[in-house]
Amino acid sequence: xxxxxxxxxxxxxNRGFMQDCTDLEGLNExxxxxxxxxYAGFDCxxxxxxxxHLMSIMILRRLQKNGHKPIVLLGGGTTKxxxxxxxxxxxxxxxxxxxxxxxxxxxxxxxxxxxxxxxPTDAVMVNNDDWLSGLxxxxxxxxxxxxxxxxxxxSFDSVKLRLEREQNLSFIxxxxxxxxxxxxxxxxxxxxxxxxxxGSDQWGNIVxxxxxxxxxxxSQLFGLTTPLITTANGAKxxxxxxxxxxxxxxxxxxxxxxxxxxxxxxxxxxxFMKLFTDMGLSDIAETEQLPINxxxxxxxxxxxxxxxxxxxxxxxxxxxxxxxxxxxxxSLPKVTIVLDHDEIGILNLVVQAxxxxxxxxxxxxxxxxxxxxxxxxxxxxxxxxxxxxxxxxPLHLALGKKKHVLVEAS
Numbered sequence: 001x002x003x004x005x006x007x008x009x010x011x012x013x014n015r016g017f018m019q020d021c022t023d024l025e026g027l028n029e030x031x032x033x034x035x036x037x038x039y040a041g042f043d044c045x046x047x048x049x050x051x052x053h054l055m056s057i058m059i060l061r062r063l064q065k066n067g068h069k070p071i072v073l074l075g076g077g078t079t080k081x082x083x084x085x086x087x088x089x090x091x092x093x094x095x096x097x098x099x100x101x102x103x104x105x106x107x108x109x110x111x112x113x114x115x116x117x118x119x120p121t122d123a124v125m126v127n128n129d130d131w132l133s134g135l136x137x138x139x140x141x142x143x144x145x146x147x148x149x150x151x152x153x154x155s156f157d158s159v160k161l162r163l164e165r166e167q168n169l170s171f172i173x174x175x176x177x178x179x180x181x182x183x184x185x186x187x188x189x190x191x192x193x194x195x196x197x198x199g200s201d202q203w204g205n206i207v208x209x210x211x212x213x214x215x216x217x218x219s220q221l222f223g224l225t226t227p228l229i230t231t232a233n234g235a236k237x238x239x240x241x242x243x244x245x246x247x248x249x250x251x252x253x254x255x256x257x258x259x260x261x262x263x264x265x266x267x268x269x270x271x272f273m274k275l276f277t278d279m280g281l282s283d284i285a286e287t288e289q290l291p292i293n294x295x296x297x298x299x300x301x302x303x304x305x306x307x308x309x310x311x312x313x314x315x316x317x318x319x320x321x322x323x324x325x326x327x328x329x330x331s332l333p334k335v336t337i338v339l340d341h342d343e344i345g346i347l348n349l350v351v352q353a354x355x356x357x358x359x360x361x362x363x364x365x366x367x368x369x370x371x372x373x374x375x376x377x378x379x380x381x382x383x384x385x386x387x388x389x390x391x392x393x394p395l396h397l398a399l400g401k402k403k404h405v406l407v408e409a410s
Contacts, residue, residue: 005028006028006031006032006066007067008031008036008062008063008066008067008068009027009031011065011066012059012062012224014274014281015062015274015275016274016275017059017226017227018224019200019226020200020224020225021223021224021225022206022207022222022224026220027195027222030194031068035067035069035120035121036063036068036069036194037070037071037191037194037195038063038068038070038193039070039072039073039184039187039193040057040059040060040070040196040197040198041074041078041128041180041183041198042072042075043074043075043082044074044076044079044094044102044106045079045094045102046102047101047102047105047106047248048105048106048109048248048250048251048252049106049246049247049248050245050247051244051245051247051276054237054275054276055199055237055275056197056198056199056226057109057110057114058275058276059197059226060072060113060114060123061114064115064121064123065278067121069121069123069124070114070124071124071125071126071187071191071193072114072123072125072126073126073127073187074103074107074127074128075127076099076128076130077127077128077129077130077131077132077179078128078132078176078180079102080093080094080096080099080129081173081175081176081179082172082173105248109247109248109307110123110125112306112307112309113307124191126187126190128179128183128186131182132179132183140182143216144178144182147212147215148178148208148212153174153177155204156205159174177208180208180209181205181208181209181212183209184196184206184210185209185212185213185216188213188217188219188221189217193221194220194221195223196210196221196224197224197225198225198226199227199228200225200228203223206223206225210222210223231264231265232265232267232268245257245260247307249308249312254308254312254313254315254316254333255315255316255319255320255332255404256333257304257307258304258313258316258317258320259316259402261276261299261303262296262300263296264296264299266292269292269295269296270284270287270288272303273287273295273299276299276302276303276306277302277303278302279298279302300313300316301313301314319332319404323396323398329406330406332404332405332406334405334407334408335352335353335354336407336408336409336410337349337352337353337408337410338409338410339386339387339409342386342387343384343385343386343387344384344385344409345382345383345385346366346373346378346380346381346383346384346385347359347362347381349373349385349397349407350365350371350399353397353405353407354405355397355403356399365399366379366380366381370400371398371399372397373395373396373397374389374395387409390407394407394408395407
């Protein structure tokens with residue numbers, strides 16, 4: 001790039017957000033002249049986003065912090081179709097009621113990361129169902145379908161990989177990329193949106209939108225993708241043995257969210273600080289001088305503060321300290337289990353508490369000394385816990401060093 005690099009492009013490069021751009025010099029030039037409006041889309045397939053979505057959320061945050069305008073596009077319409085990208089089978093079709101319920105649950109998380117309002121760089125949130133559900137099929141095909149080459153669509157990874165594996169790709173899924181392309185065109189018309197952001201698996205969909213806008217409106221739009229993040233051991237970001245790491249606090253406790261970041265692989269700590277916190281690059285460089293466990297605590301605090309707030313981050317840190325030192329455990333996540341006949345076996349207790357998925361798993365953990373109840377190791381898999389054991393309050397249940405809950409009895 002020969003021109004002076006805009007602050008946003010430089011920031012994204014320095015922090016590791018950039019994978020590919022359709023026209024980096026052209027985008028950089030636009031950013032030097034005007035406020036650029038950009039969007040990232042989030043389909044409403046579940047009641048919460050997880051940390052795997054954070055790349056898209058954080059790049060919108062970096063965009064706004066550098067003086068540009070973010071759009072959060074909720075896929076009330078596209079969720080009815082289903083994105084085939086990265087999937088081996090057709091997504092489960094959701095009812096309109098379920099999609100709306102999921103959308104309502106998703107809205108709140110973005111206010112933690114973005115400033116919404118009516119100002120020139122304030123974020124806006126829109127629902128693509130506002131325009132997609134009103135489209136006439138024949139009219140849409142005549143007006144826009146002629147701009148799409150099936151030959152080219154077959155070459156995109158989201159389609160090609162499914163066909164190569166001889167896995168079913170429904171016609172409705174095949175249409176997803178056309179609808180996403182139309183979203184970009186519509187956002188450009190309504191909001192002057194010039195840039196679409198997404199993971200590298202969205203490259204084909206993004207290019208489709210740029211081409212559609214060029215052919216339909218003679219508009220010049222841009223696309224920028226982020227790398228798909230995997231951890232140092234090769235695992236997909238946001239996936240753990242226990243399941244997804246949810247952003248919504250009603251889906252995952254503050255303590256467990258903080259612990260996820262605290263347990264980051266040593267090799268990922270500095271990289272994740274750049275991507276998932278607001279820490280300045282010079283501050284991040286300084287943390288390299290600290291012991292690795294102190295670096296991890298800083299990462300956990302800063303990442304949790306963004307998603308859950310300062311008090312949640314401090315409370316989770318206190319709970320973690322208490323769990324290891326036997327101090328005040330009140331901030332640990334609480335679970336309620338059902339006592340049959342006023343007692344429960346330790347195997348069932350651990351499974352009901354959500355710390356293991358089967359009795360066999362608990363047996364193995366007990367044999368390895370990995371189960372503690374009220375601060376004492378459990379050595380007998382036939383141990384029974386009675387209602388009387390809960391008389392003084394919730395019981396502290398721990399699996400290994402990382403999983404801790406307070407168990408209450410109903």
